[in-house]
Amino acid sequence: MHVRIRDGVTLDLLPTKKFKTIGIKVDFVAPLQATAITARALLAQVLETSTAEYPTQTALARQLSRLYGASFGISVVKLGTKHVIRLTCSVVDEQYLEQYQDTMPLFERGMALLQAVLFAPLLPNGNFDPTTFTQQRQNLLTAIKSLDDDKQYLANRRLQELLFTGQPAQAMSALGDVTTLGELTANDILATYHEMLAHDAVHVAVIGNVSEKRVTTALAAWPLAERLEPTTEPYYRWTARSQVQAGDDEAPVVQAKLNLAYQLPIYRSDADFLPAVVFNAAFGGTPLSLLFTNVREKASLAYYASSDYNPFTGALTVQTGIQAQNQERVIAIVTEQLQALQAGKLSAELLAEVKASLLNARLASLDSPQRQLTGALNSGLTHLQEPLTHWQEKLAQVTVADVQRVAQQVSLQATYCLHGKETGDANETRV
Amino acid sequence: MLTKHAYSRLGETVYQTTLENGLKVILIPKADFHKTFAVMTTNYGAIDNEFVPRGQQQAVRFPDGIAHFLEHKLFEKEDHDAFDLFGQYGASANAFTSFTQTSYLFSTTNHVRENLDILLDFVQEPYFTAATVNKEKGIIGQEIQMYDDDPGWQSYFGMIGQLYPREPLHIDIAGTVESIAQITADDLYAAYQTFYHPSNMSLVIVGQLEPETVLAWITANQARKTFGPNEPIQRVASPQTPAAEIVPQTTRHLTVTRPKVSIGLRGYDEVPAGRAGLHYSAAVSLALDLLFNDTGDYYLRLYDANIIDDSFGYDFQVQRGAHFAQLAGDTDHPETFVSELTAILDDAAAQLVAAQEQFDLVKREAIGRLIGAINSVEAIANQYDGPLFGGTTIFDELTILEQLTFADVQQALAAFLAASQRTVYTILP
Secondary structure (H helix, E strand, O other): OEEEEEOOEEEEEEEOOOOOEEEEEEEEEEEOOHHHHHHHHHHHHHHHHOOOOOOOHHHHHHHHHHOOOOEEEEEEEEEOOEEEEEEEEEEEOHHHOOOOOOOOOHHHHHHHHHHHHHHOOOOHHHOOOHHHHHHHHHHHHHHHHHHOOOHHHHHHHHHHHHHOOOOHHHHOOOOOOHHHHHHOOHHHHHHHHHHHHHHOEEEEEEEEOOOHHHHHHHHHOOOOOOOOOOOOOOOOOOOOOOOOEEEEEEOOOOOEEEEEEEEOOOOOOOOOHHHHHHHHHHHHHOOOOHHHHHHHHHOOOOOOEEEEEEOOOOEEEEEEEEOHHHHHHHHHHHHHHHHHHHOOOOOHHHHHHHHHHHHHHHHHHOOOHHHHHHHHHHHHHHOOOOOHHHHHHHHHHOOHHHHHHHHOOOEEEEEEEEEOOOOOOHHHHOO | OOEEEEEOOOOEEEEEEEOOOOOEEEEEEOOOOOOEEEEEEEOOOOOOOEEOOOOOOOOEEOOOOHHHHHHHHHOEOOOOEHHHHHHHOOOEEEEEEOOOOEEEEEEEOOOHHHHHHHHHHHHHOOOOOHHHHHHHHHHHHHHHHHHHOOHHHHHHHHHHHHHOOOOHHHOOOOOOHHHHHOOOHHHHHHHHHHHOOHHHEEEEEEEOOOHHHHHHHHHHHHHOOOOOOOOOOOEOOOOOOOHHHOOOEEEEEOOOOOOEEEEEEEOOOOOOOOHHHHHHHHHHHHHHHHHHOOOOHHHHHHHHOOOOOOOOEEEEEEEOOEEEEEEEEEOOOHHHHHHHHHHHHHOHHHHHHHOHHHHHHHHHHHHHHHHHHOOOHHHHHHOOOHHHHOOOOHHHHHHHHHHOOHHHHHHHHHHHHHOOEEEEEEEEO
């Protein structure tokens, strides 16, 4: 059920008795701007740490324990042309507890906690507590740097930077960049906080055994003013390059990470969206895919070889973990698979299998409270509220020709390889 | 005949039985769920590398990584791959190998019977040849190298290696590029015949299902196959590292942004058998929560002093033949990290008493988290530890947790720590 609470504030309520918990998600959605990403990431980190009522991590952690291990967190997400600050809280449905003596149910307690976090943060003297601010800025800094220890992540970051050269907001991670972070002050974060509360579009979603009345009553206590409805679409549209950007770095890795980026200019609201999803599943999105079968199973060149399609940015990426000296062979095999799909070479069996797999994944997502809550935002941003049966019918109708039409729009934009020193046989470099 | 155990407050029911061939079957229906998740597990993992092959007299030492290699190869048959059979129905399939178990699983939202037959058939009908075995060496070699580049993995297994230098636990689950090079099809058959007898396996199915119907499907499938008699498995007992031999500290350099420290504690006490083992495990875990989670007073002090940060974590694991705790995190002050945390461990009994007023909170949190896990069919199925904890399920674990007292927690921690041995594994940039 989709409700407009007031201008710029919506609620999706997903009532169900199948879960033991009630899940709450609140998204604050702003236009994606390179200058604001880092400040918003730091704001999320600071808000997550404490509130006026629970002024230390310990006090906040104890409150969460008191609420029977309520999970609570704030994350940041990039979605096309939007930047999302996402608060989540999940509480146990108290009917499953041995004894629950509090007069206020856990859902209302959870909503009260989110309200405290959002509207009554720790602001001694009208600004964020300096100690908390400095510490969380440092924590975010080390967190961003530590992410590079994950070499698959690092290779993907470098690929994004290469793909979106000169487009800083798209090139940047959702956590921002370390240079900007080092210069941010508590005043900057305070301004970002007020901006977020006043102007961001707000999407609330709740899933579990809870009535609309309880949700709207709890929400009515939140001082959320009406705000302008966003007018820009969530899709990032960009011009493809004629020249492929190639990059590589040497790092002390045993296994090389070879990643490729393509443009696939089909977006979530487009008529060809579902064929694009099917294309990706056949190309590299599933273990049945051409990439998995040919790079891994047939050529034994990789443990992982897969593709990802982002219907908000129109980017398609391929990631593989290989031996550096096999780079050209792997690129050749990946290219062959794409060319096969562009030539309409997709067996009826594989098409049927990837469709079955997509249907399975869609139905399975209905068993996950988190995925249902996340899905609510996608529908909110794209204004697509499609019944499952309708989606199923459209999926069934996707043909080889549809997939071929999509594949023909795919163009290689960037290649990136993170590899070790070139010493010949990689086995000899093992320690 | 299925025996039925209802957990009325939770609205959950567990059905179980043991088939004539010895296969344990556990069925847990989840009303309103779309998914059906099935996992078939053999009580055989990476540490079981020396045993008397079924039908032979002499113990044989097999190459490291054989259980994991077998897991990979079981999918491939003479003229097809089991992945593709699942794929026809859109089901997703996977498998994983741990130190003591190997599991094969699928998740589907339709055609449960067909998928179940595929699972039972590919696990119970091995096909290994020299050609297919050799082909897999390239893929697994890349898998091993992927983990070589993962500092978090290196830190965790580095710590375990320090605690169990003589036991096979110190060997990477996947083996090494060198050890897997030696694996032959005959080795795989020997391991398979020894450990994949139904009497050494369990099949857990959770989600959209009707218990009697599903049992009939399983029984019909099993009736089509013949299995040898149920013979006892003869593993060669692993050597045990004397406590005095455990190296207290090792430092290694890797390309990491910040130092990673892992403190490991190996228990030398005896974990009680069966359900009591789960009670012990839950009690020690709760003790660690009291000593080290973010509701503790020390936590804020160390956090504010930049000794620990959000990367800090701890856990307690009980496996067949081994149990250990780990405290780990990234820190710019590895020496202080170690000295502060070991000070708490050295003074654990008193620290626990000091934290007693948090007991109710910490217990509430553990209960709530476990109830939350019941949302997931995968979590319910994976929580089943088979013979290790006497066939208990996640619902039994909740009952045990609800009944735990502070005295239980004190007692379990004291038993664990009294005979424990510590190591510190540090990775520096």
